Amino acid sequence: MSNDSKEVTVTEPKSVARKVTLKDIVQGDAFKAQLAMVLPDTLTPDRMVRVALTAMLKTPKIIECEPASVTQCLLDAASMGLEPDGRNAYLIPFGHICTLIPSWIGLVALARRSGEVSNIFPCEVCENDVFHWRDGKVEHEIDWKNPRGDVYAVYAKAFYKDGSIDTETMSKDEIEKVRKSSKSGNSGPWVSHWGEMAKKTVIKRLLKRTASSPELKSAIDLDDSEYSSVTTRIEKPVHGALEAAFTQAPDTSPMESTPETPNAFA
Numbered sequence: 001m002s003n004d005s006k007e008v009t010v011t012e013p014k015s016v017a018r019k020v021t022l023k024d025i026v027q028g029d030a031f032k033a034q035l036a037m038v039l040p041d042t043l044t045p046d047r048m049v050r051v052a053l054t055a056m057l058k059t060p061k062i063i064e065c066e067p068a069s070v071t072q073c074l075l076d077a078a079s080m081g082l083e084p085d086g087r088n089a090y091l092i093p094f095g096h097i098c099t100l101i102p103s104w105i106g107l108v109a110l111a112r113r114s115g116e117v118s119n120i121f122p123c124e125v126c127e128n129d130v131f132h133w134r135d136g137k138v139e140h141e142i143d144w145k146n147p148r149g150d151v152y153a154v155y156a157k158a159f160y161k162d163g164s165i166d167t168e169t170m171s172k173d174e175i176e177k178v179r180k181s182s183k184s185g186n187s188g189p190w191v192s193h194w195g196e197m198a199k200k201t202v203i204k205r206l207l208k209r210t211a212s213s214p215e216l217k218s219a220i221d222l223d224d225s226e227y228s229s230v231t232t233r234i235e236k237p238v239h240g241a242l243e244a245a246f247t248q249a250p251d252t253s254p255m256e257s258t259p260e261t262p263n264a265f266a
Contacts, residue, residue: 038079065098073100080215104200114213118159122199125153156202168206
């Protein structure tokens with residue numbers, strides 16, 4: 001053998017721990033245990049997780065949010081018995097912070113669940129409708145055969161189980177003032193579903209007078225917080241779930257992982 005030959009040292013590749021994703025945290029046993037502690041009997045942790053993953057598919061920016069803000073939103077929704085499915089409540093990203101926003105349908109469901117309300121009927125009032133308001137009582141007639149024109153007001157009528165009826169009416173200008181004070185006033189549901197958000201605004205004002213159940217009060221308070229500065233409420237139970245997720249055994253595969261893409265939730 002030639003004296004000019006050199007020794008070659010071969011270094012084995014180090015294993016790289018797989019990055020824990022938001023999907024891992026939400027689907028983990030630790031977080032499911034947190035959900036089980038606050039969910040009503042009508043919902044299961046597995047169902048809430050499926051709803052959450054579907055929401056991430058529909059709104060991929062949720063995946064970019066701080067995991068703790070997303071899990072807090074899911075716990076808030078679970079404690080009220082609302083699914084963040086885009087019908088009863090929305091998961092809305094603000095930068096890297098996720099916010100839970102109940103819909104008017106979700107508020108009505110909570111009001112009916114309280115046992116005091118039979119139903120709540122919201123409706124837009126348009127230029128070509130026949131509409132009368134007197135001392136809080138409304139009369140509304142719609143000609144469905146002709147164009148109704150632009151919306152100029154929205155009202156809600158609540159039917160209580162004791163036979164009483166209560167109403168709330170707001171002009172479009174009043175609703176627009178509420179929208180402009182919202183941190184999501186120029187995006188999200190206020191842009192894509194203005195009428196639905198307007199109905200919720202009126203319903204919420206109506207329910208504030210009579211809300212008695214803790215879940216309904218929490219939903220109203222949570223929605224009111226949407227009109228304040230962008231903050232996230234991280235509580236200890238969430239940190240516990242996150243810590244358990246991040247301390248799980250790492251994947252020892254030699255291949256480096258890449259951030260998970262939205263289609264991974266399919």
